[in-house]
Amino acid sequence: MEESKKVLESFIPVAKSTAKMFGPNCEVVIHDLTNPRCSVMFTVNNHVTGREIGQSFDHLVKTVLRSEDFKDDYLAGYTFVTEDKRTIRSSTSLIRDSKQNVIGAFCINFDVEALNQMQQFMSTFLSTQVEVQKNETKSDDEIENVEGIVDQLIQQIIQNSVHPVMKRHEKIELIRFMDEKGIFLLKGSVEKVASLLGISKVTVYSYLDEIKNKSSEGRIK
Template identity: 30%
Template structure:
């Protein structure tokens, strides 16, 4: 076994803890692997949510070997296409870990099985697919509702926030702008504004005074 410094041992142990936390967060869709690059022949130090069929003690991957050879190799490679041995499509991210001397000693890798999400996407696409036209135009939204929401979104964006995160004084300014623009005269305007801001209609009426 390769001799490790106290610093390297500590880093490896900390990376193992990070890997366990990530695995618990992203189970069961994301495989988390810790590679010990100080022992490339038995690099897989820990593996969680095992999707690839690998085991602890398996050798380093091509990325791991590249980092071992070149300390200047890219440290973070995010969202690159990959695949498991059975052909399943994977989105991977690999993060190289260096010690204080700038030497790669480990890699933390995340592999997301895309087939599950592709299945979800297919079902959602089928669910939202509209194939026929109604014999008469029908809408459940009040006329002008989109204009009101767009104006609110624009105002919130100018404040670098979201409509529901606006402060009370900002909501007051916004509602007065909506009133000045004539948007509060539209049918169900107060209800639409209240729903988009996440406040009561009574609050909107008070802002408009």
């Protein structure tokens, strides 16, 4: 753990210089993925998305790892929309330790709302043609890499949370967290979680159904 901390802290100067170069609309976040439930360990210009130290990752599994363009441990140029409807353009690069285990993520979030407004203004004067390119299919090695990264996340999440007298509601809360983060979107993840928690995959599915039902009831209210 000490080695991981030192490796991640070595990226802090890079985070500061990146934010300084691109200005206040550029947020940089470093995640410690050895502590997935509280992964944010450093931020610069966190007013861009409101990321706070101690929060967890949001887009790592759902957007980054599942993207067909995720290769060589990074995804650049993906976008998401904030709660106040601003478009953020992002890049995420994974950080590995000396044993090639994924221990962190280096994320750059740029508020492009002003640029979008400028583009809309320019589009009234300039005609543009967008060429749609077909995404390449992931190779077997790339799929195996993503599965390995998610396996590490699952193991780290459970390792940091499980204890000998873990109660049912604690297991449900743990599964709810993993569901929110997109862990169960990947094939085989239910079986892996079930095995590490010492429960059946049927139980995991029943917990997921319970979580879904409670969420639906909350929306109805």
